[in-house]
Amino acid sequence: MIDIKNYNNNNVFAKILRKEIPSKKVYEDEYAFAFEDISPQAPVHILIIPKKPFCSFDDFLEKADDTFILGFIKSIKLINKCLNIKNGYRLITNVGLHGGQEVPHLHFHLLSGDFSKKLVSS
Ligand code: 5GP
Numbered sequence: 001m002i003d004i005k006n007y008n009n010n011n012v013f014a015k016i017l018r019k020e021i022p023s024k025k026v027y028e029d030e031y032a033f034a035f036e037d038i039s040p041q042a043p044v045h046i047l048i049i050p051k052k053p054f055c056s057f058d059d060f061l062e063k064a065d066d067t068f069i070l071g072f073i074k075s076i077k078l079i080n081k082c083l084n085i086k087n088g089y090r091l092i093t094n095v096g097l098h099g100g101q102e103v104p105h106l107h108f109h110l111l112s113g114d115f116s117k118k119l120v121s122s
Contacts, residue, residue, distance in 0.1 A: 004055040004096050004104050013049050013105035027082045031068060032075035034110075043113025044089070048079060054106040056095045076108065085112050 008014070016023045016035065023035035026046055037045040050072050054060040060069070080089065089112040094101040 002097055002101055002104055004059065004101065007053045007055050007059075008104055009053070011103055011105050013047075013103050013107060014053065017049070017051060027075070027079045029071075029075055029078065031071040032079070034075075034079050037109065041109075042090075042111040042115035044083060044085065044111065046079065046083065046110040048076060048108040048110055050106055055104045056101060056106055057093045058095055060106050076110070079110065083110075083112075088112065 012021065015021045017033060025033065025035050027034040031051060032048055033051055034046050034048045037047050050060065050064070050068070052064065052068065054063060060072075064072070076091070089110055092109040092111070093107065094109075
């Protein structure tokens with residue numbers, strides 16, 4: 001069962017941040033790191049992660065200071081600009097077991113392009 005109470009320094013996104021495993025980076029600033037999902041579910045499927053250790057969106061809202069929260073959220077706009085996204089996008093963050101979270105480091109999925117309009121794919 002996924003543990004989103006205690007941050008695990010060996011999760012795959014922590015390793016990507018430390019450059020211990022490769023990723024296809026699309027954007028980086030002091031708050032956020034964004035890279036292509038290894039198993040894309042849409043023509044554009046980017047993962048956006050904070051450059052600090054938060055297990056989930058809940059953990060982030062509890063522990064991050066307001067400057068970091070604002071900076072991280074604003075980076076999403078900059079990523080859209082960088083990717084030249086013009087016709088909209090979908091943002092998803094899964095939290096915990098019942099949210100379907102697999103990697104215990106907060107991440108937003110940014111999906112765009114001509115893909116299923118269903119809220120959750122089957
Ligand atoms: P979750 O189910 O936790 O919301 O999403 C985890 C996402 O991470 C999945 O979409 C999965 O494809 C992606 N992922 C897992 N391992 C790796 C990896 O090593 N590299 C990249 N780029 N994406 C990964």
